[in-house]
Amino acid sequence: KNEVEQSPQNLTAQEGEFITINCSYSVGISALHWLQQHPGGGIVSLFMLSSGKKKHGRLIATINIQEKHSSLHITASHPRDSAVYICAVRYSGGGADGLTFGKGTHLIIQP
């Protein structure tokens, strides 16, 4: 069964802390996505990775294809980073078959 596992499920941290959220998947993928969902419900795509590392502002995403693992890091965390972060993968094999999602990590950054 193709599954996407995220950890931790919930994370509360103080403002300024370095945050790491992990994602692992079970079979070969063509791409891995990190998504952000704010309390209002909208979903925003943060990164799409197929290899290596990407950085956008205080956010860094890495992927290790051999280990089938990705991490999302947030440096100098801020209360506005509080959201649910979702890892999603597109499995190899072609076809327009959408994304398979992890269950999300609920992040709260306290001031």
Added chain:
Amino acid sequence: DTAVSQTPKYLVTQMGNDKSIKCEQNLGHDTMYWYKQDSKKFLKIMFSYNNKELIINETVPNRFSPKSPDKAHLNLHINSLELGDSAVYFCASSVSETQYFGPGTRLLVL
């Protein structure tokens, strides 16, 4: 100039009714999707539609049917609504691998 839009934003209806949710994208993308987010916030693919090829997640009941009048639209029609259909439904479109999500439609079946 919203990229992916959905209507309505909220939908409250009685069990047994038939309803539709509309999705439009102005990005010129070839592929569109419908996802369902359940009460535990877990997202799951329902359909993908690319150049008139429809791929259906096998777990989706046949009461759900996507309809695409043109490349920019993928509407979701639901027959005989059930309590368990209550969820947030997200439309998305993509080019290559990047996906753009609509704002979601919160459906409540009473």
